[in-house]
Amino acid sequence: MAATDTPPLPSILLIGCGKMGGAMLQGWLAEGLAPSVIVDRHRDSVPAPHRLVRDVTDLPADFQPDLIILAMKPQKVAAALAAIAPYALHAPVLSVLAGRTVHGLTEGLAAHMPPGARPLVIRSMPNTPAAVGEGMTVSYAPPQATPRQRAMCDRVLSAVGETAWVEHEDQIDIVTAISGSGPAYVFLLAELLEDVGVGEGLPPALARQIARKTVSGAGALMQQSGTEAAQLRRNVTSPGGTTQQALSILMAPDAWPATLRAAIRAGTKRARELAS
Numbered sequence: 311m312a313a314t315d316t317p318p319l320p321s322i323l324l325i326g327c328g329k330m331g332g333a334m335l336q337g338w339l340a341e342g343l344a345p346s347v348i349v350d351r352h353r354d355s356v357p358a359p360h361r362l363v364r365d366v367t368d369l370p371a372d373f374q375p376d377l378i379i380l381a382m383k384p385q386k387v388a389a390a391l392a393a394i395a396p397y398a399l400h401a402p403v404l405s406v407l408a409g410r411t412v413h414g415l416t417e418g419l420a421a422h423m424p425p426g427a428r429p430l431v432i433r434s435m436p437n438t439p440a441a442v443g444e445g446m447t448v449s450y451a452p453p454q455a456t457p458r459q460r461a462m463c464d465r466v467l468s469a470v471g472e473t474a475w476v477e478h479e480d481q482i483d484i485v486t487a488i489s490g491s492g493p494a495y496v497f498l499l500a501e502l503l504e505d506v507g508v509g510e511g512l513p514p515a516l517a518r519q520i521a522r523k524t525v526s527g528a529g530a531l532m533q534q535s536g537t538e539a540a541q542l543r544r545n546v547t548s549p550g551g552t553t554q555q556a557l558s559i560l561m562a563p564d565a566w567p568a569t570l571r572a573a574i575r576a577g578t579k580r581a582r583e584l585a586s
């Protein structure tokens with residue numbers, strides 16, 4: 311779709327504006343969000359024409375969003391559902407909460423609605439590079455979601471990065487452990503490279519600079535070249551050279567391949583535990 315054909319961002323009710331909600335909001339503000347309401351007691355202000363309220367019980371009576379976005383901690387959502395339910399009669403709900411299922415959120419909201427009324431819940435897993443428009447969000451919509459509802463969610467999420475959709479909701483838990491948590495693994499790599507550099511005798515400022523630029527530069531090269539990661543790795547690895555020597559340790563079956571698989575399985579398991 312040409313940029314001029316892109317529909318404007320809808321009006322949102324964003325509930326929870328911490329690390330993840332705040333990252334997405336930063337991207338949406340840069341993209342021209344329609345007048346919206348943000349709920350978070352820990353935020354000081356939002357730029358006009360958007361409004362900030364401290365609690366879901368303080369929502370302005372004159373406000374009806376196009377889309378409700380849940381971005382509080384999974385453990386905090388239950389207490390907010392009663393106040394959100396009246397708005398969810400008229401607008402779909404997009405949840406970015408780890409673990410929380412479409413079924414659980416739908417039932418939780420429906421319990422506060424008139425008999426027979428059902429909210430429409432779409433579940434997404436974004437990541438914090440959304441703050442700079444470089445996010446990756448994977449979403450699941452239940453079969454009853456309309457193409458218009460899916461398109462609106464995709465419009466909002468694609469304003470802060472790339473989007474993809476899965477047909478099976480349980481895949482969101484695996485996505486959570488890979489791309490949702492993944493920036494933390496990459497930042498850890500930068501931290502460890504810096505620590506090792508300092509430990510091996512480099513000046514701390516230089517160790518920090520080379521660690522950060524190596525991670526961000528490698529990411530930029532991968533993005534801009536479109537080349538497979540494995541080929542980019544081979545391009546660095548001279549036969550008999552220094553990289554091959556280092557990778558023989560990292561790529562040993564019981565090193566990174568096993569460690570990363572175990573880590574991602576642990577994250578996935580935790581996402582499933584957070585379902586209830």
Ligand SMILES: NC(=O)C1=CN([C@@H]2O[C@H](COP(=O)(O)OP(=O)(O)OC[C@H]3O[C@@H](n4cnc5c(N)ncnc54)[C@H](O)[C@@H]3O)[C@@H](O)[C@H]2O)C=CC1
Nearest residue numbers: 326327328329330349350381382383384386390407408436
């Ligand atoms: N941090 C990340 O990288 C990612 C987080 N998520 C999900 O995003 C959600 C939020 O995570 P973070 O932003 O990291 O947590 P956070 O603790 O930084 O932010 C949560 C915010 O929600 C607010 N809050 C809590 N209860 C509220 C309520 N009833 N009404 C309004 N605001 C409320 C808190 O004041 C806080 O500012 C979680 O469900 C997490 O699973 C998803 C993808 C990535």
Ligand SMILES: O=C(O)[C@@H]1CCC=N1
Nearest residue numbers: 408486487490491492
């Ligand atoms: O750590 C968490 O539970 C959230 C979900 C993915 C990233 N942060």
